[in-house]
Amino acid sequence: MWSYDKILQYPIRIKNPNPAMATLIISQYGGPDGELGASLRYLSQRFTMITPEAIATLSDIGTEELAHLEMVGTMVYQLMKNATVEEIEKAGAGAYFTDHGRGVYPQSAAGTPFTAAALQVKGDPIVDLTENLAAEQKARGTYEYLIQMADDPDVIEPLKFLREREVVHYQRFGEALRKVQDYLQEPRLFIMPKPEFMNNR
Amino acid sequence: MVNNIRPRDNIYGMNPRNPMNVPNMTNCVSQEMVIENVRLAAAYVPYQFMCELFNPVEALAKGTAFPELYSPYDGKSRNRAQ
């Protein structure tokens, strides 16, 4: 179950509109390596994960990614907010404006609407945690590309924060994988199955 | 250090940074330096261990409470020489 705190995880206060940047940053909202996908992936994987340590990690990081989703949406909102239609068009964001105005719509930088095709929930603990290690690197890499393109410190600082969180998440998923590996290597009690004729008679 | 015992079973609450419980020990190592009994076809990320923490405002600014996990980015591409 979720509660909502009415404050961003990290402060975002962007003074200068930049529609071009907005349509790039939107990729971390609804794109293949973005926060919506990350959150959905982790929150879905936790149902079939094993070991309390790994399950808690999925649940809590999945929750934190929603807070990051909110931050990315905030950045897009603030970057578009005071841009004139002329500025938006000149920045090459006319197509986005046509379909969504100044709204925040989950899509990739290239315009592909959000899809779960970019995520996997295999139901196998080693597969899922390995998928997540890759996901955190993809997100970190994307934030690095965005930071390389940005020049406004009001934009760069929150992007750097989000990038650092991906580094921390990678470490946690790595540790969760260790816990799962240890658990799977432990010898376990073999439980003799009940013979068929004992059931339902 | 591979902990094969489920944490709740460890009644001594062993502190990996100070397994012999020496008081006032300041030589805190914030990560596993050696991983033992590794198997083939498996990936291993070393465990981190908490030593010092950033103060809260600094932690918020940097994006983590742990100095050993802080990875500053200079904004340059790592893909080519610049």
Added chain:
Amino acid sequence: MANNNFMELRKEISAVHMMLEDLQLYLNTHPSDRDAIAKRNAFVRQMRMLKDEYNKNYGMISQDDSLSPYPWQWIDEPWPWEPDANFKL
């Protein structure tokens, strides 16, 4: 109350939340780290005080544990995604 304290309190709440977030994730994979539990619990107590003070003077950060005056305060502005809700770090 001066607007300065509104921003200052939000900054302290966000900063303590960062400590809680990171310590809680750490504890999920290090459940036997006594020191980490103690530090995390200390931040919980600090957060309770900060949120109480914020609630008394400015409004509601979370719903279930915050009292509201009349009229219903949860819908107050500014919303967190507005520049005016965000302090300078």
